[in-house]
Amino acid sequence: MRTRLPAIGVLLAVGAVLLAGSAGAATVRVGTLVLHADGGFEPQVLPKRTYAPIHFQGFGEIKTTDGSIPPALQHIKLDFDHDGHLTTAGLAVCRPSQLEGATTQQARRRCAASIVGTGRIGAEVSLAGIARLELRTPLTVFNGPRRNGDPTAILHAQAPFPVSETYVIVVPIERRQGTYGYKVAFDIPAIAGGFGSLTYISAKIGRLYKSHGTQRSYISARCSDYILQTQGYFSFADGNVIYGSVFKACRPEG
Numbered sequence: 001m002r003t004r005l006p007a008i009g010v011l012l013a014v015g016a017v018l019l020a021g022s023a024g025a026a027t028v029r030v031g032t033l034v035l036h037a038d039g040g041f042e043p044q045v046l047p048k049r050t051y052a053p054i055h056f057q058g059f060g061e062i063k064t065t066d067g068s069i070p071p072a073l074q075h076i077k078l079d080f081d082h083d084g085h086l087t088t089a090g091l092a093v094c095r096p097s098q099l100e101g102a103t104t105q106q107a108r109r110r111c112a113a114s115i116v117g118t119g120r121i122g123a124e125v126s127l128a129g130i131a132r133l134e135l136r137t138p139l140t141v142f143n144g145p146r147r148n149g150d151p152t153a154i155l156h157a158q159a160p161f162p163v164s165e166t167y168v169i170v171v172p173i174e175r176r177q178g179t180y181g182y183k184v185a186f187d188i189p190a191i192a193g194g195f196g197s198l199t200y201i202s203a204k205i206g207r208l209y210k211s212h213g214t215q216r217s218y219i220s221a222r223c224s225d226y227i228l229q230t231q232g233y234f235s236f237a238d239g240n241v242i243y244g245s246v247f248k249a250c251r252p253e254g
Contacts (some may be wrong), residue, residue: 053217055206079180090211117141122200
């Protein structure tokens with residue numbers, strides 16, 4: 001049976017915390033599944049009509065109340081506020097083929113000019129049903145080639161021994177109209193042949209670069225209505241779905 005958590009449930013759980021400007025994180029529970037997350041951006045004082053460079057940082061942690069390995073996260077969809085803006089013109093591009101089989105050091109060396117974010121991911125793996133292995137490894141986000149006219153980001157991570165797998169995930173970034181300006185949706189690959197589950201992810205995204213003598217920012221934002229809104233949808237292998245909206249306060253300049 002698929003369990004859905006209404007968007008208003010997440011809004012009540014985290015909206016009051018984030019709009020109040022607290023540094024506290026949000027925790028959402030569905031059955032035994034627990035999603036713990038927080039995020040933010042810098043600077044928080046932004047122009048009301050024009051866009052200014054920002055850096056975004058966030059993390060998510062997946063646990064269970066009974067201590068078991070969480071069900072595998074299979075799909076993520078994120079919608080970003082229309083007051084955010086993405087710029088890739090003149091930014092170096094990394095191709096997925098350059099990252100296949102690469103260690104973190106190799107990947108970052110091969111595509112250093114296209115790195116737009118770094119972080120860490122964690123996973124738990126069941127070993128033959130008799131032991132559990134906890135993995136942590138660096139995450140790198142690269143500017144990828146356009147797909148169907150839309151920009152892409154490439155997520156790269158390499159699980160350490162004994163799993164020894166390389167993950168290269170191409171994430172299309174679709175421009176939209178309305179409340180949300182961008183949508184990203186992607187599948188999470190099976191970890192350790194399906195015996196592993198993603199339990200942690202953190203990232204800081206943002207890059208300043210020059211193109212044709214002009215300073216540009218990979219992500220920028222404005223503060224037209226005192227909030228920046230993100231909507232998330234997370235589906236798991238056991239049929240559970242968690243989705244909802246989170247608001248972060250901003251302050252207009254002046």
